[in-house]
Amino acid sequence: MRLTVNSRQHDLDVEDEMPLLWVLRDVLGIHGPKYGCGIGQCGACTVHLDGVAVRSCQIAAADAVGAAITTIEGLGTPEAPHPVQTAWIVEQVAQCGYCQSGQIMQAASLLAEVPNPTDAEIDDAMSGNLCRCATYPRIRAAIRRASQSEDS
Numbered sequence: 319m320r321l322t323v324n325s326r327q328h329d330l331d332v333e334d335e336m337p338l339l340w341v342l343r344d345v346l347g348i349h350g351p352k353y354g355c356g357i358g359q360c361g362a363c364t365v366h367l368d369g370v371a372v373r374s375c376q377i378a379a380a381d382a383v384g385a386a387i388t389t390i391e392g393l394g395t396p397e398a399p400h401p402v403q404t405a406w407i408v409e410q411v412a413q414c415g416y417c418q419s420g421q422i423m424q425a426a427s428l429l430a431e432v433p434n435p436t437d438a439e440i441d442d443a444m445s446g447n448l449c450r451c452a453t454y455p456r457i458r459a460a461i462r463r464a465s466q467s468e469d470s
Contacts, residue, residue, distance in 0.1 A: 324392030334380035339363045341379045350390035350419040361447030364420035371427035390419035401467035402426045409460040413451035
């Protein structure tokens, strides 16, 4: 099957039902999406599928054929970070960091859909992304900051 990940096409010989997360991490060596719970409840594996945040542990590889898959590695670069990535740094969101790629991908998807979200919209959109370090106030502040960026 052919998957497009971070704007690069990959021809892969994997089982149709293999979770996209496994393809990304174990086959392609892309380690931004994390394995958290394996049942789509924690958000650590969040990636974009055609710009929409999805839990890659719950998407079969075959269901991603023809879609643009974006991981944290494809969201921005060190030279040109995504506004959410910049806001995350300014607000010093990360503590342990394990959940942060999923949090950032969820936040970027939210801002693409709702450029100036209310706190309630932020809380609702981010409610499926768990942070054991409880950095939720800093996450909300970073999303607010990114929403005020000219580039978001």
